[in-house]
Amino acid sequence: MSLVQAKGLEKHYGRDVVLERLNFSVEPGEFVTIVGASGCGKTTFLKMMLGTESITRGQLLVEDKPIPGEPGPDRGVVFQKYSVLPHLTVLGNTLIAEELSRSKLLGKLFGSRRRQAREAALERLTEVGLENALDKYPHELSGGMQQRLAIAQALMMRPRILLLDEPFGALDPGIRQDMHELVTRLWREQQLTIFMITHDIDEAFALGTRVWVFDKWRDDPHAPEAYGATITYDLDVERNREDAPSQAKQIEEDMHS
Numbered sequence: 486m487s488l489v490q491a492k493g494l495e496k497h498y499g500r501d502v503v504l505e506r507l508n509f510s511v512e513p514g515e516f517v518t519i520v521g522a523s524g525c526g527k528t529t530f531l532k533m534m535l536g537t538e539s540i541t542r543g544q545l546l547v548e549d550k551p552i553p554g555e556p557g558p559d560r561g562v563v564f565q566k567y568s569v570l571p572h573l574t575v576l577g578n579t580l581i582a583e584e585l586s587r588s589k590l591l592g593k594l595f596g597s598r599r600r601q602a603r604e605a606a607l608e609r610l611t612e613v614g615l616e617n618a619l620d621k622y623p624h625e626l627s628g629g630m631q632q633r634l635a636i637a638q639a640l641m642m643r644p645r646i647l648l649l650d651e652p653f654g655a656l657d658p659g660i661r662q663d664m665h666e667l668v669t670r671l672w673r674e675q676q677l678t679i680f681m682i683t684h685d686i687d688e689a690f691a692l693g694t695r696v697w698v699f700d701k702w703r704d705d706p707h708a709p710e711a712y713g714a715t716i717t718y719d720l721d722v723e724r725n726r727e728d729a730p731s732q733a734k735q736i737e738e739d740m741h742s
């Protein structure tokens with residue numbers, strides 16, 4: 486059974502069609518990277534996966550069931566802008582992910598549940614290499630460390646699906662390379678299924694097993710809102726590694742033409 490499927494999925498904002506005719510099946514363990522022109526609906530798609538944007542038409546299914554209309558523990562997310570809370574330490578920021586998810590009414594965990602959550606948080610922070618920064622506050626962390634913390638938060642509930650919206654867009658190239666290694670390791674070790682938006686086509690081909698290009702397949706210059714973007718290329722990078730450089734170049738040219 487596919488893990489995620491879209492059938493005729495569409496997103497409109499009023500009369501503005503942002504996404505249309507999205508049809509795909511994603512198997513467990515795939516690493517899907519998503520590229521496309523600015524404003525073509527990539528983040529909107531990710532938010533539909535997260536459950537914070539409604540679906541206008543069609544279906545978006547996880548294991549054959551409609552995706553819940555709210556975030557859940559099976560889907561972790563990391564955005565480009567650092568999403569950590571400035572008044573909490575590294576450990577506090579990781580614990581809050583569990584507190585918010587498990588204890589909606591009380592807002593806090595107590596006793597053995599809190600101890601278990603602390604152990605889980607320490608484990609996640611060790612996985613992302615922040616075990617020596619538990620008591621630091623976000624302003625004391627580099628950009629790369631803040632994104633490591635955001636990843637630890639996202640993985641706190643052991644999601645099967647990880648949604649990444651340009652998570653490394655603000656980082657220096659050397660740090661990005663470290664983050665690529667981290668995400669690749671976590672993806673393998675935790676058997677995650679990843680959907681990652683990036684503006685960097687080389688990054689898309691380096692990390693993804695599958696690259697999607699979002700673009701409009703039909704356009705009316707007199708009514709630009711009439712048609713939305715869809716997946717215009719769906720490339721199996723894993724099986725065609727040797728073609729990746731020429732495909733990346735072609736996509737880069739298409740996006741800038």
Ligand SMILES: Nc1ncnc2c1ncn2[C@@H]1O[C@H](COP(=O)(O)OP(=O)(O)OP(=O)(O)O)[C@@H](O)[C@H]1O
Pocket residue numbers: 498503521522523524525526527528529530
């Ligand atoms: N809440 C909203 N209400 C109305 N229009 C919206 C809303 N959110 C996004 N849009 C519009 O939907 C379109 C797609 O936006 P989205 O952020 O998904 O694009 P994107 O491909 O992620 O862009 P970028 O690469 O610049 O981040 C844009 O035209 C945007 O203005």
